Amino acid sequence: xxxxxxxYYIVAADTLPExxxxxxxxxxxxxxxxxKTVAEAVSAVGISRSAFxxxxxKITPFVDMxxxxxxxxxxxxRNKPGVLSSLLSIFANSGVNILMINxxxxxxxxxxxxxxxxxxxxxGTPEELMERARALDGLRKIEVVAG
Numbered sequence: 001x002x003x004x005x006x007x008y009y010i011v012a013a014d015t016l017p018e019x020x021x022x023x024x025x026x027x028x029x030x031x032x033x034x035x036k037t038v039a040e041a042v043s044a045v046g047i048s049r050s051a052f053x054x055x056x057x058k059i060t061p062f063v064d065m066x067x068x069x070x071x072x073x074x075x076x077x078r079n080k081p082g083v084l085s086s087l088l089s090i091f092a093n094s095g096v097n098i099l100m101i102n103x104x105x106x107x108x109x110x111x112x113x114x115x116x117x118x119x120x121x122x123x124g125t126p127e128e129l130m131e132r133a134r135a136l137d138g139l140r141k142i143e144v145v146a147g
Contacts, residue, residue, distance in 0.1 A: 019047060019051050019055065020055060020058075020059045022045040022046060022047045022051075023045075023047065023051065023052055023055045023056055023059050024059050024060075024061055025044075025045045026038070026041040026042050026044070026045045026047065026052055026056075027041075027056060027059075029041040029044055029045070038052060038053075069118065069119050069120055070099065070116060070117065070118050070119070070146075071116070071117055071119055071126060071144055071146065072114060072115070072116045072117075072144070072145050072146040073114070073115045073116075073117070073130075073142060073143065073144055073145070074112070074113075074114055074141070074142070074143050074144075074145045075087070075112070075113040075114070075115065075133075075139065075140075075141060075142045075143075076110050076111070076112055076113070076139075076140040076141040077110060077111050077113055077138055077139060077140065078109060078110055078138040078139075078140060079106035079109050079110060079111055080138050082138075083136070083137075083138035083139070084103070084113065086136055086138070087113075087133060087136055087139065088101075090129070090132050090133050090136065091115070091117060091129070094122050094123055094124060094128075094129050094132070095121040095122045095123045096117045096118070096119055096121070096122050096129065097117060097118040097119075097120075097121060098115060098116075098117045099116045099117055099118055100114075100115070100116040101113065101114070101115050102114040102115075110140055114145075116146075126144065130142050130144075
């Protein structure tokens with residue numbers, strides 16, 4: 001049995017053969033639901049199905065952590081109607097893209113909430129976002145746990 005090792009490289013997109021970029025575009029169309037089938041996706045980007053299947057597992061976009069930062073917040077919210085909705089409005093109005101929300105069942109009148117969000121399009125700083133959130137009636141605690 002041979003041990004196959006993989007080598008990976010970070011290469012500027014403009015140096016790649018066009019087919020790799022088109023495969024990546026087709027994958028994105030499928031992931032976002034803009035294309036329902038592989039046939040639809042490859043037709044939209046102008047490649048063959050065989051090219052897609054040949055390279056689909058070989059090309060993955062590199063996410064630059066400087067341009068797409070993700071932060072995870074730990075919060076404690078009072079169990080009152082509209083508190084979570086108001087908090088999410090603060091995030092949305094700041095240009096934050098919420099990726100994940102996890103909320104516990106309220107105990108003792110409060111619920112633990114974890115929010116992971118992409119902040120690359122955020123207006124202002126994470127600290128300013130947290131200050132706006134702290135002004136919310138019903139927020140008991142907010143802290144950054146990762147990011």
